[in-house]
Amino acid sequence: MPHKINDDDNELVLLPLGGAGEIGMNFNAYGFGPDDDRKWIIVDCGVLFGREGATPGVDLIMPDISFLAERRDDVLGIIATHAHEDHIGAIALLWPMLKCPVYATPFTARLIEGKLDEAELIGKAKLKVVPPHGKLSLGPFEIELVSITHSIPEPNAIAIKTPLGTVVHTGDWKIDPDPVVGKKADIGRFKALGDEGVLALVCDSTNALVKGRSGSEAEVKKHLTELIGTIKGRIAVTAFASNVARLDTIAKAAKMHKRHVVLVGRAMHKIVQAAKETGYLQDFPPTIDFEDAEDIAPHKVLYLCTGSQGEPRAALPRIASGEHAVKLGPGDTVIFSSRVIPGNELPIFELHNKLATIGVEVLSTEDHFVHVSGHPARDELTEMYRWVRPKIAVPVHGETRHLHAHAALAKSLQVPQVVTIENGQMLKLAPGKASVIDETPSGRIHLDGTVLVAEGLGLARKRRALGFAGMIAITLVLDEKNRVAADPGIILEGMPEPVHEAVRTAVDKALDRHNPRKNDEGDLRESVRRAARRAAEDAWGKKPVTRVEVVTV
Template sequence: MAKINDDELVLLPLGGAGEIGMNFNAYGYGPGEDKQWLVLDCGVLFGREAATPGVDLIVPDISFLAERRRDVLAIVATHAHEDHIGAIHLLWPMLKCPVYATPFTAKLIEGKLIEAGIREKVKLHEIPLHGKFSIGPYDLELVSITHSILEPNAVAIKTPLGTVVHTGDWKIDPAPQLGEATDINRFKALGDEGVLAMVCDSTNALVEGHSGSEGDVKKSLTELIGTLKGRIAVTAFASNVARVDTIAKAAKANGRHIVLVGRAMHKIVQAAKDSGYLKDFPPILDPEDAENLPASKVLYICTGSQGESRAALTRIAAGEHVVKLGPGDSVIFSSRIIPGNEIGIFDLHNKLTALGVDVLSADDHFVHVSGHPCRGELSEMYGWVRPKIAVPVHGELRHMHAHAELAKSLQVSQAVVIENGHMLRLAPGRASVIDETPAGRVHLDGEVLVAEGLGLARARRSLSFAGMIAITLVLDGKGRPATEASIIFEGIPEPVHEAVREAVEKCLHRHNPKKDDEGKLKEAVRRAARSTANDAWGKKPITRVDVVVV
């Protein structure tokens, strides 16, 4: 009697589905609970001071896989953006599996592992472009594609149950300025061979047309720089090496010397050179050397396009950097505004304007193109690959639903919108969600990983909004007040203080140690202080009560 094959192929996103960032996609192959797991990408979200004060990075909760780490075979990085590799050094200790990446991406991952002090523990495998390799039951092939960073790859994942094309982040650029073009012929060949599912970027699924070419940006930037007279600073994503190269060559074409400003800018350029790129990159001057040149001969390439508080351009605008800008100078924002960063960016614009600097952006000049596919490019990709199942990822829910509707209009048999934690069975007949697993978030709080559910960020938001009252009660051995309560106010207006003190004293006066224990007294004082503050101020501060017995 023939043995029944219970193997199944599943996709489990733990980050990046229903959000832009923190990408973490796990593929499982095998029967039931005995699956072998392959992870594609391991990225971060960046904390925002208003929502998560004190938190720099947010990473996915991977406890489901950590409990099965003996069955986690590898992490494969599609490319080197932080939302795809930024959590590897933080989460690797929970999985302890090999890591695979192309040379440029591996170089940046290695730097993170060295900083974390775990480089010697991690098996980091460097895979060439177009590389083919096997990991357990998975036969993998890297397919070159274009994006806003070097060496982006789609990954063809071949299993006995079918092939999945995982696109990673991508676009179709007819004139990329650095790195390889999209391997259209290989995508078409995969489509001819038969593709079970395509797991695909949804970022621009609401945008018609095409994303545009880096070659056109180079032409436009070169012309724009030629019209400006004073010092010029151009800010862009440091990871977009092609854009950095474009800016440098546009400067050279206009007789300007370049200065790299910002640690990330230096790190990325050096990693690109170490990986064999930027061989004809113009000479780089130090800021001190540039001071001796005429203003019309200098161009700074800066970090800080998103208004980051510690980035180079923000420090320049605040007058806290060796680089100085003023009347007659210009700053070009060769980037887009990431949703949520508007306040910081516009504040930076205003500070630069106050210095007399002319601020130029993508709102009024052609200085940026997106690194993600618009609807026209998505349509082309579906025409090449022709998957049976479309699985939108890398987008908010509105992007993913728009992507799914587009896929259906292109005659894809099934389009499935899933969220983080949904385990999707990818079956030749039909895909279906078969389970839901925990898919929370973990905050990097200083140097410590802390579960989001512990509420530390929420407590800090409350502190910033309504301050804190700390009350110490001193009781004698019989539970009676031995002296006045000590009350410390933080972030609370002076007129509120006296009302709170009176409320606490009244509460202590009413206290009967024969009827109420210490716990009841603490809670009564806490409630009285908080309620009184709310009556007097309209806000409920965090209130803590401690008891000292003498």
């Protein structure tokens, strides 16, 4: 039965399950209808990348969407704002829980298609291509894509129109007056939406602490081209592979200075191919394989590499460690045409040090104008609010400090109501009285190897414990009368030699105290475990993970 405008039971709600209070893993669900009969759409379905120190062994982190999976018959679709991994990286992994159509513009759809293909979901998942500026109807939602600029082709804000009002969800954006690839932001349409009336603006907060403007790709093009012309040896430039405009700039600068371009890293090849197939990079200079580059003079080669964030399996970190076929050394230069994403400082600086150790000169934003952000600084945020004039401001896509700075800015611009929310908080959007009406479980799911596991299982926590203090594994052998029948088997991993003798002595003493008539198998197991762990702590100051197994013969 269609929803009626005057139906007092209908509500419009926003439920972020990722991206509120963090940068990455964006997942926002919008619901319309009464509490017991809502229809849902999902805007973006992204991932975070695991970090070895915090989540050892975990490749990807994504939101726990159990709440929506239980209501999947009412989930009408996933709409992708653009093709960054923190917005589309979980689609193929989580789609089997939802089984709803996926909507995206051509470039974004091409990259999603590749993910669905790898997951063997082609022909199962319905991927529907929406043209730029396109519109679609999903139940009570009328959806319009509004072009904006960002650091990837075809970024879109989404105007979500419902009988209770219009929400403008910006996705990632900036205002680039001179984009190298793609069109300018459709400022006229944002202003028109403001004239029509906007209930809420759900907006990117990444650079809410940054004064001024984010800058233009055209300026980066000018400076990078000049810089590349001043370097004599081999050049390796690392950038976000998804920044097609930057790849285009670097490749054309190489061509201008008579260098051959070598793409290094799987993501570089995938993005360039997808861009060409969807009408971008049509005049991208020819590239050569890195094997062929070995026979070319150093001053005629430019490597375009993945790994700007120090990701251990990406191309540049492997080059720096001597684990890649591409070799760099004294006289060569690496340009980091990228920002340091918060949390990645250590691996990036370690990468800088490794490159310096092998004699490579490292250039970055600290030395030259080689990068601009893809997110709006404060002046751009101010412009967006003046165009759209929302009744409610909802900062998202940022850590807590970014959300608070964004909220303070929105209040200073006289937005009637400003609400900051966390993942799992369901926000009712209503004029003058937006409020949190429910708390929904908002855990995380880890891609651990090839298996999806709930964060609550604690596997990463256990691995951190193993990494900190190692493990003691003890096997005890008892006879049928509960007597010790053989010497214990003791394995100690990841601890210095003096600890070994202390643990063995403690285990032997615990076994000597064992009374087969008074102590059962469980008592023995626990007394030996405590003795071994206490001995390790006394000898070393750390408490290893300790496991004891009993075998009866």
